[in-house]
Each structure stands twice: as C-alpha cells, then as structure tokens.
Amino acid sequence: MLEFKADLHIHTCLSPCGDLDMTPKKIIGKAKELGIGILAVTDHNSCGNVKVTQHLGEEAGLVVLPGMEITTREEVHLIAIFGEIGPLEELESFIYEGLDVPNRPEIFGYQVLVNEGEEVEGFVEPLLITASKLSLEEAVFRIKEAGGLSIAAHIDRQSYSVFSQLGFIPPGLNLDAVEVWDRSGYSRLREESIDLSRFPVLTSSDAHFLHEIGRKSTLFYIQSGAFEEVAKALRSQEGRYIKGHCGI
Amino acid sequence: MELNVENLVKAINLEVVAGGHHLNRRVKGGYCGDLLSDVMANSKEGDVWITVQTHQNIVAVAVLKEHAAIIIAGNREADPESIEKAEKEGIPLLRSPLNGFLVSGMLYKLFEQGENA
Numbered sequence: 001m002l003e004f005k006a007d008l009h010i011h012t013c014l015s016p017c018g019d020l021d022m023t024p025k026k027i028i029g030k031a032k033e034l035g036i037g038i039l040a041v042t043d044h045n046s047c048g049n050v051k052v053t054q055h056l057g058e059e060a061g062l063v064v065l066p067g068m069e070i071t072t073r074e075e076v077h078l079i080a081i082f083g084e085i086g087p088l089e090e091l092e093s094f095i096y097e098g099l100d101v102p103n104r105p106e107i108f109g110y111q112v113l114v115n116e117g118e119e120v121e122g123f124v125e126p127l128l129i130t131a132s133k134l135s136l137e138e139a140v141f142r143i144k145e146a147g148g149l150s151i152a153a154h155i156d157r158q159s160y161s162v163f164s165q166l167g168f169i170p171p172g173l174n175l176d177a178v179e180v181w182d183r184s185g186y187s188r189l190r191e192e193s194i195d196l197s198r199f200p201v202l203t204s205s206d207a208h209f210l211h212e213i214g215r216k217s218t219l220f221y222i223q224s225g226a227f228e229e230v231a232k233a234l235r236s237q238e239g240r241y242i243k244g245h246c247g248i
Numbered sequence: 249m250e251l252n253v254e255n256l257v258k259a260i261n262l263e264v265v266a267g268g269h270h271l272n273r274r275v276k277g278g279y280c281g282d283l284l285s286d287v288m289a290n291s292k293e294g295d296v297w298i299t300v301q302t303h304q305n306i307v308a309v310a311v312l313k314e315h316a317a318i319i320i321a322g323n324r325e326a327d328p329e330s331i332e333k334a335e336k337e338g339i340p341l342l343r344s345p346l347n348g349f350l351v352s353g354m355l356y357k358l359f360e361q362g363e364n365a
Contacts, residue, residue: 073302074301074303135327136303163285165282165285165301166284166303167284167288167309168284168305170303170304
C-alpha cells in the first residue's frame with residue numbers, strides 16, 4: 001500500500017466561476033508540483049474538460065478521475081466521481097437537457113473548452129451554474145446505478161450545501177462520503193447533534209484558481225490511484241483507508 | 249379574529265395537495281424561505297411557511313417547527329414523497345400558481361384584516 005495525496009474537487013476554466021488560467025495543462029503542472037497523486041476534475045454540471053485533463057495527467061504520471069459538481073434541483077452541490085468518462089458523459093447529456101438559461105459570459109464568466117495546448121476549442125452555451133432538474137435523491141440514485149461515487153460538497157458551508165438547502169441529510173440518502181470545508185464548520189454541525197459518523201469525510205480544495213489547488217486534500221492509503229482503490233478506501237475495505245486530511 | 253388554514257385556502261384560493269383533514273389548524277403568522285436551515289432557525293410555531301422547495305424535507309421541518317401549513321408557491325409541484333409524508337404527518341400542504349411575493353402579500357393583508365376585525 002502507498003500513501004496518495006488526493007484533491008477530489010477542482011474546477012477548470014469550463015466553470016464560469018473558474019479562472020481562465022485553470023487550463024488542464026496548468027492544473028496538471030500545479031498538481032504535479034504539489035505532489036498530488038489523484039485529482040478529480042469537477043466542473044459545474046459538465047465534464048467537458050475531463051478527457052483532456054486525464055490525458056495530460058497520464059503523461060505526467062498522475063491519476064485524473066472524471067467528475068462533476070452537480071447542482072441539484074434544491075441547489076445542493078453534489079460531487080459525482082466515476083472510474084470512466086462514459087457514464088459521466090451520459091449523466092452530463094441528461095443534465096444539459098434541463099439547463100435552459102443561456103450563459104452571459106460578461107456577467108457569469110466564460111465556459112471554455114480547451115485542448116492540451118491551452119487553445120480554446122469552444123464554449124458551452126447553457127449556464128452551468130444553474131440548478132439541474134435532478135433532485136438530490138435522483139442524482140445520487142443515478143450516480144450509484146452508473147457505478148460512481150456521490151459526495152455531498154462542502155456540507156458545512158452556508159450556501160449550496162445539503163444542510164443549508166435541506167436542513168439535514170435526507171434519511172436513507174446513499175452518499176458515499178461528505179466533503180467538509182473546515183474544522184470549525186464540522187464542529188458546528190456536530191454541536192448541533194448532527195450524526196455524521198456514518199459518512200467518510202473528504203477534504204478537497206474546491207479550487208477555482210491555480211493557487212488554490214491542493215490547499216485542502218485527503219490522504220489515502222491505497223494500492224494505486226485507481227478509482228476502485230479510492231472507492232474501497234471510502235468503505236475501509238481490504239486494508240484501504242483514509243489516512244488523514246490536509247489543510248483544515 | 250383568529251385565522252385557520254381553511255380561511256387561508258379560501259381567501260387566496262390555494263390548492264390543498266395533502267393534509268386536507270387538518271385545515272382547522274390555527275395560523276399565527278407566516279414565514280418565507282427556501283433555505284431550510286434558515287427556516288429551521290427562524291420560523292415559529294403556528295407559522296404558515298411559504299417556499300419554492302418541494303423536497304420531502306420541508307414536511308419534516310414543518311413538523312419540527314409545528315407550522316400551521318406549508319404553501320408551495322410559484323406553481324411548483326410537490327414531490328410525491330412530500331405529499332405522502334404530509335398526509336402521514338397531518339401537515340396541510342398547499343399550492344399556489346402565484347409567486348411567493350404575491351402569496352405573502354395577500355396573506356399579509358388577510359392578517360391585517362383579521363387584526364382589525
């Protein structure tokens with residue numbers, strides 16, 4: 001087994017709020033420099049820059065997991081992470097059908113698809129930061145059915161979190177983990193007698209700028225950076241586990 | 249004059265989606281909010297709660313806070329689980345095609361009239 005530093009919540013320049021410098025090339029360069037072994041690219045409601053980042057990651061010797069930060073109908077942010085891009089792209093096309101507000105880049109920012117050489121390949125038209133038509137339960141169900149992992153994003157933040165939007169985690173929701181933003185937020189939730197013990201905790205950077213990559217990360221004790229290894233660690237299976245959290 | 253849920257239903261033409269046997273509940277005030285965390289923290293017992301959220305957690309919040317009723321504004325459809333739960337918990341779940349501002353305004357007037365009556 002080995003120790004892997006993972007940052008499983010990173011935006012690229014495809015997210016309107018993501019800095020234009022967040023190109024796959026620069027992200028991989030930065031992650032490499034920081035010794036991050038596993039990344040998940042998680043743009044809002046889209047996975048258009050995943051493949052390029054994966055390819056560059058491969059060349060640089062780090063694992064890029066396909067991901068997306070879904071905005072549910074209730075405006076809860078939910079991270080989906082998959083082993084392969086296929087099922088994620090299917091989920092993306094389903095989500096796109098329900099996004100009916102066009103982006104206005106001068107207000108929200110550009111939604112840029114780029115290639116490995118950082119050239120602009122195109123722009124995504126619908127505004128990606130609006131709510132999808134999926135309820136939280138439907139989203140988690142679809143992710144599970146397609147073999148992915150569901151992670152409730154930044155649960156201790158005052159906006160777009162399952163707690164801010166829905167007051168509590170709906171009973172029976174099949175989450176694979178929760179992402180905690182900081183220690184005081186986590187303590188606050190626990191002081192409110194919220195039982196989070198059944199969920200593995202992840203810490204990730206939610207980076208929108210290059211300098212934010214890796215500001216928070218999770219240490220995994222696993223055999224390789226493969227998706228299945230991460231999934232096993234979340235379930236503490238076969239000697240795999242989450243070893244610690246950095247930056248919080 | 250005291251107001252109950254049935255008065256509200258009739259006065260502003262609300263659709264009763266669930267909890268129709270509990271329209272005699274007394275309404276003491278109102279609260280608008282779509283962040284359930286905020287509603288849990290700040291709404292009061294006896295409030296009629298106006299929201300665009302349709303998730304079943306709204307029923308749990310209404311039970312917890314002992315709300316008189318929930319009004320789903322903006323012509324949104326309640327989730328089937330919410331209807332089932334509201335029926336089970338005896339919480340009137342109401343709907344309006346009007347947006348939250350209009351529903352609140354009409355209710356506010358109704359309260360003023362009630363106080364002056």
